[in-house]
Amino acid sequence: MTDTRTKLLAATTESLRHDGIAGLSARGVAARAGVNQALVFYHFGSVGELVQAAVRTSVDASVGSYRARFDEIGSLAELLTVGRELHERERALGNVAVMAQLMAGAQQDLTLAEAARYAMARWNDQIEDVVRRVLGDNPLGDLVDPGRLAQAISAVFIGLELYDGVDPVGSSAAIEALETLVAMLQVAAELGPVSSRALRAKLRQVSARAAG
Amino acid sequence: MTDTRTKLLAATTESLRHDGIAGLSARGVAARAGVNQALVFYHFGSVGELVQAAVRTSVDASVGSYRARFDEIGSLAELLTVGRELHERERALGNVAVMAQLMAGAQQDLTLAEAARYAMARWNDQIEDVVRRVLGDNPLGDLVDPGRLAQAISAVFIGLELYDGVDPVGSSAAIEALETLVAMLQVAAELGPVSSRALRAKLRQVSARAAG
């Protein structure tokens, strides 16, 4: 990998974070990389492909950096702790903001959509692994599908990030509400076998009611 | 309100939905409205102010259209039913997509951020009202703040919408996972007083553990 390529890739995520998908351009990225504008097209063909390459590189590095930490997780409580750390860290690095901008642009651009699908899949695979492991030990773990839960978690993070840029106070409030709900779920998940059976029975009622 | 103004406002949300924030322009909106491009600046001053006016008009109409329906809600189960209907309907109309694009653009544009804050506040106020009413009747209703919960709900909707545009199957899966979790919370909320006290006690442990 040449130096110019890496500089352009780094400048692309930087620009996505700073200028948003609406303000991203080959000229802007090249300037940020300290590189000639024509090199974007020489190395990547088009702006869309540049973004795609940058996002793949970025998400591979990010997800990979959590692998060891994720492998150590053995309990639901631990998962929640690491999850909070991850969210805080990725947000501070601006990686969640990059994902959010990518997702917004992906609604109208097929190349960006492909990049977004790749990035989401990488995160989801990683999250799904640990969720499945932790939920396997839990008596109520069979009630929710790990893959689906992983996708829900990703979607929630994206929504929170966009909200945060518009109203940081409201975003914190939303996170607190979600933390409370998660704590309630955690309690439900850690109930003894008697309460657990009661909850399971009740849940059948609710599900039947919702379906009917 | 002149005809040209209304045509431009309608064309703006339409363009936001169809072209996204990155593809929105005065020329594009004017063409969609069947109106001269210079009229955007005559009537609204700038593209940003046009978007702001369009979003305010759109969200006022949308939120207002649910007022009567929301006032009739009396129970948690009813709230969930209406909530699903609302999400489905607003999504089908493209209003959630418009909000998502607005939020994405708002990360870098102060005028758009103001519009986004206004729109979110209108939705949150409406949701908070009914959540507070329903939670008031519930023995565990004091555990979660209605305002915060309303903001969390809004954030989740935005995230799901963006995910849906990238991976509709994954988005449905995420919604199913969230529905399961909501059902579990509903069960917990409808437990009898004995289990309810047990849950409350457990919750204090969890909160203390999370804080410490």
Added chain:
DNA sequence: GTCTATACACCGATAGAC
């Protein structure tokens, strides 16, 4: 209030010298 015309900046992308 609406139109044409236009100034000026920026965009993606390419050709061709080096």
Added chain:
DNA sequence: GTCTATCGGTGTATAGAC
């Protein structure tokens, strides 16, 4: 692999005729 120069197109915004 990198550079300059350039094409054609689009963007915001304004001036001025009607």
